[in-house]
Amino acid sequence: MIIIIIIIIIIIMIxxxxxIIIIIIIxxxxxxxxxxxxxDGDLRNxxxxxxxxxxxxxxxxxxxFLELAKETSRDQTHGPDVLHPTGVLMSAxxxxxxxxxxxxxxxxxxxxxxxxLLLAFEHPLRGPNMDVTFTSQLLDPNTQTVCISxxxxxxxxxxxxxxxxxxQKWKIxxxxxxxxxxxxxxxxxxxxxxxSNISMYPLLLFSRGTETRSPAxxxxxxxELRRFLAxxxxxxxxxxxxxxxLHSLPPLTIGPSSSESLLAGLMNSSAPTVFSFSGGPSMxxxxxxxxxLPPALLEELSQRLEQMATHTMEAxxxxxxxxxxxxxxxxxxxxxxxxxxxxxxxxxxxRAFLLLKALQTVARSYEVQRxxxxxxxDHDRPPRSNVCSLRSLTVSLERYxxxxxxxxxxxxxxxxxxxxxxxxxxxxxxNSHIEGGNVGERAPCCVPVAYEGLEVVDxxxxxxxxxxxxxxxxxxxxxx
Numbered sequence: 150m151i152i153i154i155i156i157i158i159i160i161i162m163i164x165x166x167x168x169i170i171i172i173i174i175i176x177x178x179x180x181x182x183x184x185x186x187x188x189d190g191d192l193r194n195x196x197x198x199x200x201x202x203x204x205x206x207x208x209x210x211x212x213x214f215l216e217l218a219k220e221t222s223r224d225q226t227h228g229p230d231v232l233h234p235t236g237v238l239m240s241a242x243x244x245x246x247x248x249x250x251x252x253x254x255x256x257x258x259x260x261x262x263x264x265x266l267l268l269a270f271e272h273p274l275r276g277p278n279m280d281v282t283f284t285s286q287l288l289d290p291n292t293q294t295v296c297i298s299x300x301x302x303x304x305x306x307x308x309x310x311x312x313x314x315x316x317q318k319w320k321i322x323x324x325x326x327x328x329x330x331x332x333x334x335x336x337x338x339x340x341x342x343x344x345s346n347i348s349m350y351p352l353l354l355f356s357r358g359t360e361t362r363s364p365a366x367x368x369x370x371x372x373e374l375r376r377f378l379a380x381x382x383x384x385x386x387x388x389x390x391x392x393x394x395l396h397s398l399p400p401l402t403i404g405p406s407s408s409e410s411l412l413a414g415l416m417n418s419s420a421p422t423v424f425s426f427s428g429g430p431s432m433x434x435x436x437x438x439x440x441x442l443p444p445a446l447l448e449e450l451s452q453r454l455e456q457m458a459t460h461t462m463e464a465x466x467x468x469x470x471x472x473x474x475x476x477x478x479x480x481x482x483x484x485x486x487x488x489x490x491x492x493x494x495x496x497x498x499x500r501a502f503l504l505l506k507a508l509q510t511v512a513r514s515y516e517v518q519r520x521x522x523x524x525x526x527d528h529d530r531p532p533r534s535n536v537c538s539l540r541s542l543t544v545s546l547e548r549y550x551x552x553x554x555x556x557x558x559x560x561x562x563x564x565x566x567x568x569x570x571x572x573x574x575x576x577x578x579x580n581s582h583i584e585g586g587n588v589g590e591r592a593p594c595c596v597p598v599a600y601e602g603l604e605v606v607d608x609x610x611x612x613x614x615x616x617x618x619x620x621x622x623x624x625x626x627x628x629x
């Protein structure tokens with residue numbers, strides 16, 4: 150009985166973690182499908198390795214995966230439907246090295262058009278190159294070969310269309326002809342069960358036809374927003390920090406009933422913002438929000454968004470990966486633009502508000518990065534003294550955030566000897582006391598004396614809420 154309880158607990162823990170990671174993968178995949186296509190309608194060269202494609206010639210013009218990518222790229226307000234297997238059984242034959250993967254799919258009465266089984270990973274595999282052959286009666290064609298490399302993060306396998314109920318089990322075999330690569334393939338596909346730190350997450354992407362699909366423009370917007378923030382903001386290597394343990398002010402609702410003064414204050418706030426999504430993967434696809442701004446505030450939102458978008462476009466030109474970030478921002482902007490012939494829809498107001506807050510955070514980050522680069526490039530500037538001063542510090546945040554996954558909280562460093570920076574009377578007297586020979590006392594320390602809050606926008610099944618985490622970002626230093 151004790152063993153059974155332990156197994157159940159482990160399964161629950163893995164399921165919770167898996168749900169969080171699947172949210173992140175779904176956030177990424179729609180943007181990645183759009184990004185993968187070039188202007189000629191073919192996969193970009195830099196996307197081939199990412200999707201384990203051996204070469205352009207290996208993708209027929211009628212490839213289901215290519216058609217799914219084109220459909221996603223054409224229709225910015227929809228993404229493919231997604232099924233997540235409820236169970237995955239993996240086994241390996243020791244003698245032949247053939248791996249067998251069985252995926253249990255949830256019940257669905259709807260037909261599947263253009264089904265693509267996507268084997269997704271949290272990060273690029275960073276391993277050796279290998280050719281892998283997948284075989285199944287449910288694949289079309291039955292045998293498909295992929296080329297895995299260090300850049301591979303997704304392995305798409307095209308399946309057969311379903312006219313009736315979804316096949317409840319997909320059984321697929323995988324093997325590599327290279328004897329030296331069989332253990333590596335096992336670690337990639339079986340992952341944690343074999344002691345590897347690689348985890349594979351299968352998703353079934355499919356189209357159900359335009360007549361059965363529901364609008365997913367906001368889901369598309371959130372996917373693109375997360376991708377954009379991940380591309381343009383720094384990624385420190387420090388362990389992620391949970392925001393749940395921090396003191397928060399009572400949450401405020403962001404919606405049609407929000408007061409004009411609250412929304413105006415948020416639009417003009419300089420505090421950094423992070424966006425958190427705490428629902429499940431299916432909830433992410435249907436999450437919607439609306440605002441009902443008065444005409445004057447709506448006009449201010451429109452003008453400020455245009456100004457911030459232009460400013461960000463100019464700033465991004467100096468950054469690495471500017472082309473992709475620019476295309477992403479263009480797509481975000483197209484989902485927020487207000488119709489000129491009629492009043493702006495409530496959902497577009499909502500998306501425009503979120504994008505404005507995101508761009509304000511990006512602009513703030515760019516200012517910090519430019520200042521750091523200018524300091525490094527100014528060789529004529531004398532070395533910075535060890536006087537107490539404000540320094541840049543960026544920390545990693547938990548991964549279930551839509552973005553950004555970092556926060557620039559700053560810190561104070563330096564000495565507090567006379568003449569003291571921003572010292573109060575106590576610090577001045579304490580320093581004089583110590584200099585008089587009383588060395589047993591604590592010397593004045595360089596610490597933050599003024600802070601700014603962090604705004605957390607939480608999107609969940611009940612709506613959208615703003616939570617202020619006070620005293621989060623150091624703004625000013627002093628000796629205390």
